[in-house]
Amino acid sequence: MTSAIPDILIAGGLLVNGSGITKMDVAVLGEKIVEVAPHPSDIKAKRVIDAAGLYVLPGLIDAHNHPINLDKMDSFTLSAAFGGITTVIPFMQNMRSRGIEGTTSETIDRFIEESSEISYLDFGVHAILFGDDDVEVEVPKLIDNGVISFKMYMTYPRRGMMMPDDRMLRAMSLAADAGGIAMVHAENGYCIDFLTDNFIDDGLTSREYYAKSQPRILEVEAANRAATYASVTNCPLYVVHLSAREVLDVLNRYREEGKDVFTETCPQYLDLTNQTLMEHGALAKIGPPLREREDNAAMWEGLQNNVIDTIASDFCGFSKAHKYSGGRSSAAVEAVDEIDESGSIFEASFGGNWTEQMLPVVYEEGVNQGRITMMRLVQVMCENPAKIFGLYPQKGSISVGSDADIVLFDPAMKHVLSAEAQHCKADFTMFEGKEILGKAVYSMQRGRTLIENGEMKSEQGGALYLPGDVNVTASAPKGYKVE
Ligand SMILES: [Zn+2]
DSSP, rough: OOOOOOOOOEEEEEEETTTTEEEEEEEETTTTEEEESSSSSOOOOEEEEEESSSSEEEEEEEEEEEEEEOHHHHHHHHHHHHHHEEHHHHHHHGGGGTTTTOHHHHHHHHHHHHHHHHHHSEEOOOEOOOOSOOOOHHHHHHHHHTTTTEEEEESSSGTBOOOHHHHHHHHHHHHHHTTTTEEEEOHHHHHHHHHHHHHHHTTOOOOGGGHHOOOEEEEHHHHHHHHHHHHHHOOEEEOEEEEEEEHHHHHHHHTTTOOOOEEOOOOHHOOHHHHHHHHGGGGGGGGGGGOHHHHHHHHHHHHHHOOEEEEEBBBBOOHHHHHHEEEEHHHHTOOOOOTTTOOOGSSOOOOOOOOHHHHHHHHIIIIIISSHHHHHHHHEEEEEEEHTTTTTTTTSSSTTTTTTOOEEEEEEEEEOOTTTTSSSSSSTTTTTOOEEEEEEEEEEEEEEEEEOOOOOOTTOOOOOOOOOHHHHHSSSSSSSOOO
């Protein structure tokens, strides 16, 4: 045991982990947590942070985001940090559709290099695999480089994004061989295109036809198919952004059989409905679509019952102009000076900007409303993503030897969510005006202060790339409960 005096002592806060809440002192030396002891302890430190009346949480992990549009890793991670997040796992893909040459692994190598310079937060990376990627080469190469999770789209065939089923099976098999994990966006793209074409042919392109063009059954079908393929290939599977109420029973059947099927939902599927899209049109267009109150309720129930393992944001970083312009280039978007709200809903871009609002919304609607406990919040937003993606216990845990990634949360602080208050570049939020009781007021990463007194105190350039450890993922408990 080293006798060095800790740099920081977080004293007298309520330490939350997945199994309980206790009043503890947490000592940090350098980048690590070196002692956790009941309060009051006799630990002396160079600086004492009084955490009385605050929750002490492991830094949150946002394991689903796309910082490749208006917000890159600089403004995205800044925004995430203000939302109590200390680790992000963005998706990265080959950018050939944007005219940038290179394979997936080459693009990811560049992304890691650039992000190390501009990110405020430590980061892992998930790869997205498209039908034109050479999975035989890419999957083993990426896993060697610590990119152990591979997302495939089962939808968007006409956007060139859908992974054909035979290629998906092959990629899953390769990932399984090397200890990786497959991720899917589960919606049946051919059915969506069929229904969309019918509406367009009939001239029905206003917002009320959007949800009807991508009904819940298409998510249920695709999720079941992906879980079938994962069973056949013996590949762990993580199904992103669940939204349809019927999908939980379907996936839970595989979990109860002991299959490695992990599940995620997002704040928008917990709190917003198609009514938001009816009010805001293109700005609320996401895939899968916002659904009904019954679906929100089912997602909360899934979180309560351990059928859903994680909450992540699916941040895309679009401005209003991007949303209305249907994913055209940034130059084309900047040329848009008039936003035409009467345009076809089918032409608008998919995606939202919710990383900074994620913890406030989940805390307000989950904990304050009695739908989930604070311990469950820490399980699904800190511990489980770290375990599933091979980062535990370096991340996702306040215990001796873990990185000192710590968030102080004041349950008595009131605030209102707004586009003006957020720190990404996006100029809107679908949670505008939402009143929240409870806020992340301080955070640190590896012992360095990130957020204090409402300001970012850290510089870009100190972020670490976090290779996923396949052994950690492999030991993530199998089946329906991530212990
Ligand atoms: Zn996404």
